[in-house]
Amino acid sequence: MSMLIFLIPVALFLGGISLLAFLWAVRSGQYEDLDGAAQRILLDDDKPSS
Amino acid sequence: MSCCAPGTEVAAIAALPSEEELRFAARDLGDGSRQLELSLPDVHCAGCIRTVESALSRLPSVDNARVNLSTRRVSVRWRGEAVPPIVPALVEAGYPPHLADDSQPSADPVLSELLRAVAVAGFAAGNIMLLSVSVWSGAEGATRDLFHWISALIALPALAISGRIYYRSAWNALRQRRMNMDVPIAIGVSLAYALSLYDTWHSGQHAYFDASVTLLFFLLIGRTLDHVMRNRARAAVTGLARLAPRGALVLGEDGTRDYRPLAEIRPGTRILVAAGERIPVDARVEAGHSDLDTALVSGESAPQPVAPGAEIQAGTLNLTGPLTLVALRPASESFLAEMVRMMEAAEGGRARYRRIADRVAALYAPVVHLTALVTCLGWVLAGAGWHEAITIAIAVLIITCPCALGLAVPIVQVVAARRLFENGILVKDGSGLERLAEADAVVFDKTGTLTLGQPRLTGTHRISPRHLEIAAALASHSRHPLSQAIAERTAGIIAFEEVREVPGHGVEGRLGSDLWRLGRASWAAGEEGEAGTVLARDGRIVARFAFSDGIRPGARAAVEALRADVGPVEMLSGDMEAACRAVAEDAGIDAWQSGLLPSGKVARIEELARQGHKVLMVGDGLNDAPALGAAHVSMAPASAADIGRNAADFVFLRLDLGAVTTARQVAVRAGRLIRQNIGIAVVYNLIAVPIAILGHVTPLVAAIAMSGSSILVIGNALRLLRTARPGADPRTAPAAGRTVTA
Numbered sequence: 001m002s003m004l005i006f007l008i009p010v011a012l013f014l015g016g017i018s019l020l021a022f023l024w025a026v027r028s029g030q031y032e033d034l035d036g037a038a039q040r041i042l043l044d045d046d047k048p049s050s
Numbered sequence: 051m052s053c054c055a056p057g058t059e060v061a062a063i064a065a066l067p068s069e070e071e072l073r074f075a076a077r078d079l080g081d082g083s084r085q086l087e088l089s090l091p092d093v094h095c096a097g098c099i100r101t102v103e104s105a106l107s108r109l110p111s112v113d114n115a116r117v118n119l120s121t122r123r124v125s126v127r128w129r130g131e132a133v134p135p136i137v138p139a140l141v142e143a144g145y146p147p148h149l150a151d152d153s154q155p156s157a158d159p160v161l162s163e164l165l166r167a168v169a170v171a172g173f174a175a176g177n178i179m180l181l182s183v184s185v186w187s188g189a190e191g192a193t194r195d196l197f198h199w200i201s202a203l204i205a206l207p208a209l210a211i212s213g214r215i216y217y218r219s220a221w222n223a224l225r226q227r228r229m230n231m232d233v234p235i236a237i238g239v240s241l242a243y244a245l246s247l248y249d250t251w252h253s254g255q256h257a258y259f260d261a262s263v264t265l266l267f268f269l270l271i272g273r274t275l276d277h278v279m280r281n282r283a284r285a286a287v288t289g290l291a292r293l294a295p296r297g298a299l300v301l302g303e304d305g306t307r308d309y310r311p312l313a314e315i316r317p318g319t320r321i322l323v324a325a326g327e328r329i330p331v332d333a334r335v336e337a338g339h340s341d342l343d344t345a346l347v348s349g350e351s352a353p354q355p356v357a358p359g360a361e362i363q364a365g366t367l368n369l370t371g372p373l374t375l376v377a378l379r380p381a382s383e384s385f386l387a388e389m390v391r392m393m394e395a396a397e398g399g400r401a402r403y404r405r406i407a408d409r410v411a412a413l414y415a416p417v418v419h420l421t422a423l424v425t426c427l428g429w430v431l432a433g434a435g436w437h438e439a440i441t442i443a444i445a446v447l448i449i450t451c452p453c454a455l456g457l458a459v460p461i462v463q464v465v466a467a468r469r470l471f472e473n474g475i476l477v478k479d480g481s482g483l484e485r486l487a488e489a490d491a492v493v494f495d496k497t498g499t500l501t502l503g504q505p506r507l508t509g510t511h512r513i514s515p516r517h518l519e520i521a522a523a524l525a526s527h528s529r530h531p532l533s534q535a536i537a538e539r540t541a542g543i544i545a546f547e548e549v550r551e552v553p554g555h556g557v558e559g560r561l562g563s564d565l566w567r568l569g570r571a572s573w574a575a576g577e578e579g580e581a582g583t584v585l586a587r588d589g590r591i592v593a594r595f596a597f598s599d600g601i602r603p604g605a606r607a608a609v610e611a612l613r614a615d616v617g618p619v620e621m622l623s624g625d626m627e628a629a630c631r632a633v634a635e636d637a638g639i640d641a642w643q644s645g646l647l648p649s650g651k652v653a654r655i656e657e658l659a660r661q662g663h664k665v666l667m668v669g670d671g672l673n674d675a676p677a678l679g680a681a682h683v684s685m686a687p688a689s690a691a692d693i694g695r696n697a698a699d700f701v702f703l704r705l706d707l708g709a710v711t712t713a714r715q716v717a718v719r720a721g722r723l724i725r726q727n728i729g730i731a732v733v734y735n736l737i738a739v740p741i742a743i744l745g746h747v748t749p750l751v752a753a754i755a756m757s758g759s760s761i762l763v764i765g766n767a768l769r770l771l772r773t774a775r776p777g778a779d780p781r782t783a784p785a786a787g788r789t790v791t792a
Contacts, residue, residue: 004193008200012177019173026165032158036119039096 067149068327070309071296072133075149083113085127088136088147091688093122098145105143109134149296164274167212171267174208175260179753182260186750198250201259205243212266213239215273231411231456234418238447239265245444256441261448261752268760269456276460276480298323298330301374312381319377323368325553326529332384333375335360339554340371341530345497346671346691347385348624352505352597353531355554355570365672365691370530371553385672390693392648392676405481406724407459414455422446425743438745445747449738449755457760458727461767466720469770473712474703482699485683486714487721488664492612493655493681495669496623496630498689500637501599502705503670505535509596517593520544521585524557524568532583532597533557533568556583564588598632604708605637611711616666622651624673651677668710670694685710716770723770727763734759 025031067075067088076084093102099117102124106115111134114127124147128134140147181197189197213236220236223229239262246257297311301320315321315331323329325340341353344366353369356362362375364384381387426443430436463480470477477483494500510518523544525533528551546559546566556569567574567586571594574586585593613619621642623630630644643654651669655677658665667674667681670690678684678697686698695701702709738755741747747755 004196008181011180012200012204015173015177019169022169023166026162026169031161031165033118033120036099036117039099039119042096043100 067137067147068309069133069137070299071149072136073309074296074311076133079127083127083129084131085125086133086136087123087125088140088149089121089123090117090140090145090147091122092145093117093119093124101143102140102145105139106136109136109139112136161274161277163215164270164277167215168267168270168274171208171212171263171270174204174212175264175267177204178260178263182749182753185257194255195250195253198246198257198259201257202243202247202250205259205263208263208266209239209243212270215270216266229412229415230408231415234415234447234450235265235269235456237419238262238444241444242448245441249441256749258444258448258749258752261749261756264753264756265448268756272457272460275464278464315377316380317377321375321377323373323375325368325370325372327368329362329364329366329368329375331364331377331381332379333362333364333377335362336374336376338371338373339552340373341369341554343367343369343531345503348671348673350497350625352629357554370528370551386693389648389672389675392652392679405459406484406728407455410455410728418447418450421450421739421743428743429745442742442745442747445745445752446739446742448752449742449747450735455728455731457763458731459724461764462720462723462727462770465767465770466716469716470700470713473709475709475713476701476703478699478701482683483717483720484724485664485699486666486717489666489683489714490617491658491663492616492619492666492668492710493651493658493677494609494619494621494637494639495651495667495671495674495677496621496625496633497599498670499602499668499674499687500605500621500633500639500707501601503689504600505531505597506600507535507538507595508598513593513595517585520561520566521568521593521595524549524559524566524585527551527559528557532595535597536568536595599629601633601636602705602707604706608707608711609637609639612714615711616714617663620654622646622654622677624648624651624671648673648676652680655680666710666714685713719770723767727766730762730766731759734762 030037072086076086079085090098090102093099099119102117103115106112106124106126109128111128111130111132112126113129115124117124124140126134126136137147178201181201185194185197216232216236216239219230219232223233242258242262246259246262248254250257297309298315298321300308300310300315301322302308307322312330320336321330321333329342335356335358337358339355339357341355342362343353344350344363346367347363347365356373361378364381364386422443425446426439429439429442434442459480463477463483466483467477467480497503513521521536522538523546525536527549528534528537544561546561549557549559551557552569552573554570555573556567558565558567558569560566565588567589569583571582571584571586571591574584574589575591576589583595583597584591585595609619618641619639621630621634621637621639623633623642623644624646625644627644630642634640634642643650646654651674655665655667659680659682664682667678667684668686669675669678669684670687671694672691674686675691675694675697678686678694683700684698685700685702686694688695688701688703690698690701700713702713734755738747741751
């Protein structure tokens with residue numbers, strides 16, 4: 001059971017990283033144009049949005 | 051070329067923003083650059099994004115242009131004071147812009163907060179559930195206590211961040227001495243946490259951390275969906291054309307011209323309005339002749355000629371010639387402002403209406419609290435200890451917590467809104483759907499609602515093809531709606547010499563030695579007493595043109611379906627009797643009134659309401675706005691005046707009036723599903739509550755019951771998607787190609 005000492009913090013840490021990544025994505029406006037993001041993948045060059 | 055053909059009904063009636071308006075609307079970013087948000091209703095695919103962004107990026111001073119497809123806006127940043135030629139570039143690219151309403155910023159702080167709350171709650175729920183599963187599967191002693199302590203630690207930030215939304219809402223409700231669904235949620239979640247903390251401290255066997263956090267997670271999902279739905283519709287609605295200009299070109303005493311914001315225009319100020327612009331304030335014409343499109347303001351379908359001395363109303367569109375005006379009233383007292391005031395005063399059925407969820411909550415919350423209290427006292431009286439009694443009472447609170455109920459209504463409304471969105475119908479909020487399902491009488495406006503608001507040439511077989519061709523060639527030089535209706539017939543190009551438009555009268559051109567005139571009969575024939583629109587050769591009338599305002603596709607079918615399905619159908623119009631009779635016959639409406647003032651429409655709707663009817667009002671004009679506000683539920687086409695659109699609960703983007711029947715069908719089905727869902731939630735409670743009262747609910751049972759009922763409710767709501775889609779109806783498809791598709 002002593003593995004739990006490592007495993008629980010590791011699980012929480014990894015979960016926490018993804019949570020922070022999500023919060024960062026929300027804050028930097030990546031969820032503000034979901035339709036646009038879906039369509040932009042079809043554009044060949046990234047020049048206009050540079 | 052983009053894949054989507056621009057050129058829409060909506061754009062056709064909208065005046066483009068002038069450079070001065072852009073300068074007012076631009077935001078100074080401080081580092082020498084400025085930013086502006088423009089709304090582009092026609093943008094809807096990757097090709098559009100590229101066309102718009104590359105067209106704008108090519109302009110020399112533009113730093114950055116980025117399209118937001120969800121809100122259909124483009125944000126442009128440029129260096130320096132001067133506004134780059136954004137509007138011409140966009141028009142050339144085929145995407146006529148409108149100024150975005152600056153009261154609606156594109157970033158949405160509420161959505162960000164909700165997403166943050168969902169993320170934190172989801173993270174906490176997942177991790178606590180992981181630990182709880184270990185406890186349920188037999189962890190004991192020190193391990194169990196450790197797991198409980200870790201759960202408590204994870205739950206704390208979740209309650210603080212995600213729970214705040216509920217605490218705030220519950221507190222607001224309590225402070226106003228009302229009850230909403232958030233009160234039992236806030237109390238249940240906090241009590242469960244507090245009790246579990248106490249139990250953990252004393253190495254208790256059960257802890258409800260998982261239940262309280264999972265509950266928050268599920269409820270927040272429902273709330274976020276609800277918000278996304280409303281927001282999306284709002285963004286799409288505010289993205290449509292604005293009717294009121296932001297300012298006007300003021301003519302100074304010394305002949306200077308200066309663009310001033312609307313608020314600075316006082317009675318007596320002289321203003322210049324070019325052809326194609328909207329009249330900013332109520333005014334009198336001082337110089338110039340023109341025709342005004344008053345369809346949105348008074349409901350009259352035929353353009354009105356104006357000459358010096360005429361009094362004109364704010365919001366009308368100047369069609370043919372430049373006008374010099376003297377302002378009669380400040381903008382705050384204009385016809386437009388008056389309509390807004392009437393609309394607010396008329397706020398009828400909607401203000402009294404309480405959403406189903408609120409009505410259920412008002413019944414539900416006291417029952418839940420009372421049950422928990424009685425359970426607690428009952429167990430104490432039965433000889434249990436305080437701790438045991440409180441534990442069971444909290445289990446009752448948690449199990450009755452309206453998880454399924456919290457999802458029951460929003461999930462159906464989100465699915466319904468999605469369904470309507472696919473059919474080009476926007477819903478402002480869920481209560482609109484509920485009210486539409488209740489409607490039992492329909493009132494239509496005429497111009498722009500039952501009709502397209504655009505004249506069509508009729509009776510062309512009586513005109514010789516040669517004359518028709520000449521008329522069409524002359525008409526192509528004018529933007530008068532009647533001219534454009536004739537110009538649609540043009541086949542070949544006839545080269546006229548010296549074509550000239552005489553504002554307020556017509557167009558004339560020379561062909562060899564003949565002088566051809568197309569326009570008002572009294573002018574073209576040079577004698578009084580003639581009426582109508584004619585083509586004249588050297589002052590002799592050779593052809594007369596008749597017009598009718600084309601009826602919307604699907605109008606007759608929609609009226610029939612509504613009469614069968616909803617109730618009596620009426621038409622209320624501000625237009626003249628003859629025009630109304632023709633449209634009423636075409637649409638199959640027997641009951642109609644013509645020549646009504648805005649107050650007359652409101653009066654009729656209030657009369658219907660007094661007779662016990664719940665009226666669905668469909669209208670588009672400025673003069674309909676008070677009626678739209680007074681009705682129980684209202685719909686407007688996308689081409690409607692902006693205050694009308696804001697007053698309406700639904701906005702439909704396509705030409706076909708079938709949208710009204712589609713919306714009604716979806717609303718009725720959504721209402722049925724909502725009642726079923728509430729029924730499911732109630733049945734669930736009838737089963738779960740006795741078990742909880744008897745003290746058999748452990749955290750495991752609570753978790754299973756909660757998830758089970760939520761999945762049932764969500765699954766039931768999704769049934770709304772599982773039927774033949776009216777969007778696949780071939781009748782609506784051609785119309786969709788020409789309008790703004792959602």
